[in-house]
Amino acid sequence: MASVDHGREPCPHRIFDDVGGAFAMGAVGGGVVNLVKGAYNAPRGFALASAAEAIRREAPRIGGSFAVWGGLFSAFDCALVAARRKEDPWNPIISGAATGGALQLRYGLPSAARSAAFGGFLLAVIEGISIMLTRL
Structure with a gap:
């Protein structure tokens, strides 16, 4: 049985924490991807301007998508913790x-x-890898 992760916020606050973290990851990752795509697809001499425009246009949208996923995942996770009264690898898998x-x-x-x-x-793959790494 895996141990409880005591390093995380308690459940009501965990949702907001995860929404913010997911938005940041999506915005930064989307920014990097769109920096490359914008520069690659730009006309000659407009690589920097095109890359900046692609980041401005797409990074917040991708960050928002990540935030929705992270918030919904955390809400389901908190609901399962409250219903089952335990934190184990099944909660994130079901979430x-x-x-x-x-x-x-x-x-x-x-x-x-x-x-x-x-x-x-x-x-399940992520939880399995996490359990394997903690047992090493």
């Missing part, structure tokens, strides 16, 4: 599946089911 499914519900149940399965699988 990842629920988040993936919830975000795809507008495209129909088959799409939501596929996304939920992928989200659960992805979080």
Whole structure:
């Protein structure tokens, strides 16, 4: 059984903390990707201006998408901790599946089911690697 992560904020505050962290990661990562894309696709002599415009246009959007995912994931995680009264690797796995499914519900149940399965699988891999690394 994995140990409880005592280094995190308690549950109501964890959601806001994770939303901010996810937005920052998405904005920075989206900024880097769009810096390269903007410079690569720019006409000759306009690489810097095109890169800056691509960052200005796309980085906040990507950051917002990451923030929505992070907030929903943390909300599901906190709900599971409250319902199950324990923190174990199953909470993030179920939260990842629920988040993936919830975000795809507008495209129909088959799409939501596929996304939920992928989200659960992805979080299971991450939790498995985390457990392996803590046992080394």
